[in-house]
Amino acid sequence: MSTKNYFSILLLFGAYFIYAQVKIQGKVLEATTGKPVxxxxxxxxxxxxxxxxxxxxxxYVESTGNTNKLVITKSGYQRYDYxxxxxxxxxxxxxxxLEAEDPSESIDDSGDGIALGTATVIGKKKQRVKKKENPAxxxxxxxxxxxKTNGLKKIPQYSYNEYEKLQFDLSxxxxxxxxxxxxxxxxxxxxxxxxxxxxxxxxxxxxxxxSIYKVEGINQPKSLExxxxxxxxxxxxxxxxxxxxxxxxxxxxxxxxDNRLNFLNIKFVSPIATDGFAVxxxxxxxxxxxDGVETYRIKYFPRREGELTFKGDMxxxxxxxxxxxxxxxxxxxxxxxxxxxIFMALEFDIVNDSVFYPKKEYAMLDMTIFSKKExxxxxxxxxxxxxxxxxxxxxxxxxxxxxxxxxxLNVVNTKDSSYWAANRPVALTKDQEGIYETLDQLNEIPxxxxxxxxxxxxxxxxxxxxxxxxxxxxxxxGYNKIEGFRLRAGARTYFxxxxxxxxxxxxxxxxxxxxxxxxxxLRFMFNKYNRFQVGIGTKRDVEQLxxxxxxxxxxxxxxxxxxxxxxxxxxxxxxxxxxxxxxASIEPWKNVIFRLDGNYQRIKPASRxxxxxxxxxxxxxQENLTNSSISFSIIAKPGAKYxxxxxxxxxxxxLAPTLMLRYTKGLKGVIDSDFEFDKIQFLYTQPILVGSLGxxxxxxxxxxxxxxxxLSLLSAIPGNESYGQVYGTFSQLDYYEFVTxxxxxxxxxxxxxxxxxxxxPLIRKLKLRxxxxxxxxxxxxxxxxxxxxxxxxxxxxxxxxxYYEYGFGIENIGWGNIRPIRIDFNWRGNYNNLPDVRKFxxxxxxxxxx
Numbered sequence: 115m116s117t118k119n120y121f122s123i124l125l126l127f128g129a130y131f132i133y134a135q136v137k138i139q140g141k142v143l144e145a146t147t148g149k150p151v152x153x154x155x156x157x158x159x160x161x162x163x164x165x166x167x168x169x170x171x172x173x174y175v176e177s178t179g180n181t182n183k184l185v186i187t188k189s190g191y192q193r194y195d196y197x198x199x200x201x202x203x204x205x206x207x208x209x210x211x212l213e214a215e216d217p218s219e220s221i222d223d224s225g226d227g228i229a230l231g232t233a234t235v236i237g238k239k240k241q242r243v244k245k246k247e248n249p250a251x252x253x254x255x256x257x258x259x260x261x262k263t264n265g266l267k268k269i270p271q272y273s274y275n276e277y278e279k280l281q282f283d284l285s286x287x288x289x290x291x292x293x294x295x296x297x298x299x300x301x302x303x304x305x306x307x308x309x310x311x312x313x314x315x316x317x318x319x320x321x322x323x324x325s326i327y328k329v330e331g332i333n334q335p336k337s338l339e340x341x342x343x344x345x346x347x348x349x350x351x352x353x354x355x356x357x358x359x360x361x362x363x364x365x366x367x368x369x370x371x372d373n374r375l376n377f378l379n380i381k382f383v384s385p386i387a388t389d390g391f392a393v394x395x396x397x398x399x400x401x402x403x404x405d406g407v408e409t410y411r412i413k414y415f416p417r418r419e420g421e422l423t424f425k426g427d428m429x430x431x432x433x434x435x436x437x438x439x440x441x442x443x444x445x446x447x448x449x450x451x452x453x454x455x456i457f458m459a460l461e462f463d464i465v466n467d468s469v470f471y472p473k474k475e476y477a478m479l480d481m482t483i484f485s486k487k488e489x490x491x492x493x494x495x496x497x498x499x500x501x502x503x504x505x506x507x508x509x510x511x512x513x514x515x516x517x518x519x520x521x522x523l524n525v526v527n528t529k530d531s532s533y534w535a536a537n538r539p540v541a542l543t544k545d546q547e548g549i550y551e552t553l554d555q556l557n558e559i560p561x562x563x564x565x566x567x568x569x570x571x572x573x574x575x576x577x578x579x580x581x582x583x584x585x586x587x588x589x590x591x592g593y594n595k596i597e598g599f600r601l602r603a604g605a606r607t608y609f610x611x612x613x614x615x616x617x618x619x620x621x622x623x624x625x626x627x628x629x630x631x632x633x634x635x636l637r638f639m640f641n642k643y644n645r646f647q648v649g650i651g652t653k654r655d656v657e658q659l660x661x662x663x664x665x666x667x668x669x670x671x672x673x674x675x676x677x678x679x680x681x682x683x684x685x686x687x688x689x690x691x692x693x694x695x696x697x698a699s700i701e702p703w704k705n706v707i708f709r710l711d712g713n714y715q716r717i718k719p720a721s722r723x724x725x726x727x728x729x730x731x732x733x734x735x736q737e738n739l740t741n742s743s744i745s746f747s748i749i750a751k752p753g754a755k756y757x758x759x760x761x762x763x764x765x766x767x768x769l770a771p772t773l774m775l776r777y778t779k780g781l782k783g784v785i786d787s788d789f790e791f792d793k794i795q796f797l798y799t800q801p802i803l804v805g806s807l808g809x810x811x812x813x814x815x816x817x818x819x820x821x822x823x824x825l826s827l828l829s830a831i832p833g834n835e836s837y838g839q840v841y842g843t844f845s846q847l848d849y850y851e852f853v854t855x856x857x858x859x860x861x862x863x864x865x866x867x868x869x870x871x872x873x874x875p876l877i878r879k880l881k882l883r884x885x886x887x888x889x890x891x892x893x894x895x896x897x898x899x900x901x902x903x904x905x906x907x908x909x910x911x912x913x914x915x916x917y918y919e920y921g922f923g924i925e926n927i928g929w930g931n932i933r934p935i936r937i938d939f940n941w942r943g944n945y946n947n948l949p950d951v952r953k954f955x956x957x958x959x960x961x962x963x964x
Contacts, residue, residue: 135180136161136198140206141171142186151210153415153425154188155399162402166415166425168446186210189397250396250412256435258388261371265469266331271509273330275344275502277539280361281546282321283494285480315480317494321361322549323348326537331515338515345529345537349553359757363766365477365497370437370460374805377456378964379767380867381803382422382444385414386437393423401432404439407464408432419447420872422806424456436464449868449881450964452931454492455480475499485930500539518643518704521759525612576606583608596688596720597624597656604670612760614639618670622655627720631655635669635695639761645701647761652694656720659689660830660849662842663815663859664774664797669695685835686724687849687907689826692716705770707749714742714785717826728904729824731788735904739826742787745778771800780827791821808866813842818856822898825905829854831891831912839938839959844889846919846942846952850907854893863887865925865963885923885936892916910948918943925961934960 136158142151150171157164161179175184180201186194191210245251266272325346331339366376373387383393390396397413409429416423426441437460444456461474475498482492556562571577576585583606592600606618619634635651651669659665692715699709718738719725728737753770756763774797782790795817802810817829831854833847834840842861868883894913903909923938936959946953 135178135201137174137176137202137204138184138198138206139172139174139204140208142167142173142188142194142208142210143171144191145209145211151188151191153395153413154186154191154210155397155413157185157187159183159185164427166413166427166443168425169419170446187399245391248391248396249398250414251391253398253410253412253430253435254386254390254396257386257430257437260435262436262470263371265465265471267333267337268469269506270334271330271332271506273328273503273505273508275539276327276329277500277502278325278327278362279496279498280321280323280325281319281494281496281498282361283317283319283496285315285317285492285494286489287316287318287491315494319546319549320553321349322546322553323361324534324538330510332509332512335512338512340515340517340519341524342519343524343527345527345533347528347534347550349550359764359766361495362497363755363757364479364495368458368460370440374803375442376769376803378450378453379769379801379803379809380422380450380964381805381808382424383806385424385426385428385440385442390414393417393421399427402429404429407438409438416445419445420449420868420878422448422450422867431464434464436462436470438462438464449872449883449926451926451933452481452483452964453479454482454486454488471504472499472501474501482931484932498540502539521642522612525757525759576608578608581607581609594656594688595685595724596627597629598626600624610760611758611764614642614761616761620670624656627656633669637761642759645699645707647700648696648698650694650696652692654690654692656688657691658685658687658849659691659717659826660687661832661834661840663817663829663832663857664776664795669693685849686721688720688725689727690718690720705751705754707747709747709749711745711747712743713745714787716740724906726904726906727825730902730904736788736824739824740786740788741827742781742784743778744781745776747774747776749774769801769803771798773798780821780823789821789823789827791819791823791827793817793819804864807869808864810862810864811841813861814859816858819899822896822902823855824899824902825850825853825907828895828899829857829893831857831859831893831917834957837957839936839957844891844917844919845938845940845955845957848950848952851910851948852891852893852912852917853895853907853909854911855895855899857891857893859889859891861887861889868926881926881933882924883926885925885938886921887923887938888918888920890916890918912945915944917945925959926963934962936961 142154142156143149144151150167150169152167152169152171154167154171154173155164156167156173156175158175158177158179158181160181160183161177163175163177163179165173165175167173182198184196184198186196186208188210190213192213194208194210196208323346326344328342328344329339331337364378366379368375368377370384370386373384373389374381375384376382383390385394393416394414395417399411399413402409402411409431412428412430413426414428415425424442424444426443428440429438430436431438439461440459442456442458442460444450444453446454450456456477456479458475458477460472462470463473464470477497479495480492481495482490484490567578571587574583574585575588576583577587578584585604585606589604590602592602594600600622602620602622604618604620607613607616615636615638617634617636620632622631623629624631631654633651633653633655635649637647637649637651639645639647653669694714695711697709697711699707701707716738717727717740719727722737726737727739728735729739730736750773751770753768755766755768755770757766758764774795776795778791778793778795780789780791780793781787795815797813797815799811799813802812804810819828830850831847831852832843833849833851834843834845835848839845841863864886866884866886868878868881870884871877871880871882891912893911895909895911900909919940919942921938921940923936925936926933927935927937938957938959940955940957942951942953945951
């Protein structure tokens with residue numbers, strides 16, 4: 115081991131003594147059997163600090179204060195009092211004896227609250243106390259009856275400052291990890307290794323972002339709020355704002371009084387939920403003064419393993435029955451990929467019986483890539499938020515709150531160190547102060563930059579050469595029956611992630627048809643407030659036009675069906691699409707877009723040997739189609755969030771719906787266009803969390819073409835002849851099996867997140883999850899469209915009854931954290947009398963979910 119590595123380890127252990135007086139990690143076992151004691155209460159009573167043991171009896175407790183007393187209690191066991199000798203002890207072992215007699219514990223509130231007591235069973239572990247006999251139940255009933263709301267929504271006006279700190283760390287750093295060759299040349303970073311106050315694991319800071327916001331709002335005559343970034347400071351990676359937005363998006367705002375809490379778009383049962391006694395056990399422990407407020411301390415933990423629940427302590431104010439403070443920590447056996455542990459601590463200021471204000475939030479995700487073993491290397495993601503400088507009296511003119519903020523200022527607003535020293539509500543630790551300098555040093559090391567660049571290529575699919583991105587590399591290969599094996603190369607300009615203009619293009623070649631395909635576009639955005647932009651592009655490519663109803667106007671897009679590798683049938687019904695597009699769009703209101711498109715396209719079969727799009731035009735059969743059209747679209751995404759403001763924004767994962775209304779007008783005679791028609795289309799899609807039952811994804815599409823048009827301008831119900839899963843398509847339909855000029859479709863799938871399988875003792879260990887889905891379509895076609903058809907497709911529509919498919923799937927198949935495989939079993943519900951139908955099918959998908 116090198117001298118530098120020895121020095122790093124000495125610094126690591128030296129940090130234990132400098133920054134924390136007490137760090138104890140160990141296990142709590144039953145003395146007679148050696149079995150772990152789950153969810154025991156571990157306290158440093160003099161410091162009012164504590165934790166709860168995990169299901170395997172393990173725990174970690176830390177405090178910067180000094181004490182020599184540690185107490186462990188658990189219902190049914192004798193109290194364990196320990197005099198701390200070694201203040202730093204990572205191998206602590208406590209053995210609890212079963213209770214031998216009834217201690218008749220009680221808490222007397224001296225008439226100020228509820229008279230409380232607990233019952234015990236002599237000589238053996240206590241049985242679960244009935245809900246109505248549990249003193250914690252009486253307290254929680256009062257909490258439910260006086261369910262509190264954030265006071266900021268009840269007053270005419272408000273303003274406050276919000277300080278947010280995001281941190282990203284490498285966890286479980288040890289000496290073997292430090293000695294790896296990959297770190298040769300920048301061993302100095304290990305001088306910043308520290309230990310987590312939540313679980314005692316060592317970590318190395320890799321990213322730090324600080325932001326101060328000014329939040330101002332009114333509730334009368336209508337609710338308006340403006341949030342301005344006053345300053346931020348970041349270090350770590352080149353695309354700092356994208357990284358900070360990604361880390362921030364891992365954390366959702368939660369209301370502790372809701373029955374279900376959203377973490378990672380997964381609903382966990384709140385310990386304050388009105389149905390909490392169905393999934394939690396509650397134990398009233400004692401009363402504690404917090405900031406001058408007398409509170410009941412209630413310990414809670416899950417009744418069953420494997421469910422989406424927490425363990426921890428809640429502190430309920432005796433006078434108002436409001437949550438003063440609460441700690442939430444997930445259990446080790448939760449069925450969530452890539453996440454070992456979620457921890458959150460919330461603090462509130464209580465104004466009166468019905469109103470509270472947020473004071474401080476801290477959340478941490480303990481994440482891993484390959485394995486959830488405690489020794490595996492991983493990542494810590496932290497978010498700390500402080501709310502301060504509340505002003506509930508001052509008010510600005512109403513139009514002030516409706517003003518649109520410069521999006522550039524809400525991404526980057528750099529201030530000097532003197533500003534931060536004067537305006538941080540909480541000082542950084544010594545290690546955090548050193549992160550900026552350390553990471554700036556790392557960015558000067560070529561080897562480190564090569565590692566970061568490799569990760570960026572894997573994540574984005576683009577390889578940067580100067581101001582040009584080569585890619586998308588993941589679209590380089592494809593196959594279909596007409597082109598055979600297909601190679602594709604693309605590139606785009608890239609000066610920064612907030613470019614106001616971008617040019618991009620691609621070139622492809624099919625080895626069976628021996629033809630080149632190409633595409634290119636150029637887009638400019640002139641106003642970053644309303645996002646007014648224009649663009650022009652053209653492409654010539656082979657495409658499957660029967661794979662989607664609400665097609666994108668983008669030049670660079672291409673449907674899966676054009677180049678799927680493994681198919682259930684022969685995908686011969688492909689078209690050669692030569693498309694030129696010009697567009698202009700504007701966002702007059704946040705997340706509401708108006709877009710005007712002009713399209714000119716020439717369509718012909720990709721292979722006349724297998725497919726014809728022919729139609730009758732004035733008594734003459736035409737083999738090719740020319741179409742000029744304009745379309746106007748309104749696209750709304752209420753609640754959507756983005757991390758950038760340039761022409762290409764990165765949309766963050768949210769529960770925001772997407773609604774689109776589009777009108778298209780065919781322009782007969784314009785540049786030899788063949789048809790005049792009017793077409794209207796509607797799209798609605800949204801992810802929906804359904805309590806503890808999981809997550810649904812619902813999509814509804816509808817449309818109508820008002821005049822007779824040929825095959826290429828009709829709306830084919832999207833089929834899927836591949837073995838892959840493609841949401842929005844019908845897996846048991848062939849391409850062009852149903853061809854309509856008016857339609858309505860529905861796609862619904864529900865991910866139960868193991869809600870059923872987690873309850874089966876043996877299956878639960880496999881961490882599999884169940885999926886159910888239903889697809890339905892109804893459509894019709896006019897006589898005018900039928901009469902002009904001369905193609906190889908015989909039109910058939912689902913107008914006698916609603917066509918439907920149904921089935922179930924098993925997802926989360928894999929090993930460790932790598933569980934991307936999903937298998938679906940699909941059944942066709944009706945129209946089974948048609949020739950060569952596929953009544954049943956199995957499809958395979960890859961997805962990366964928590």
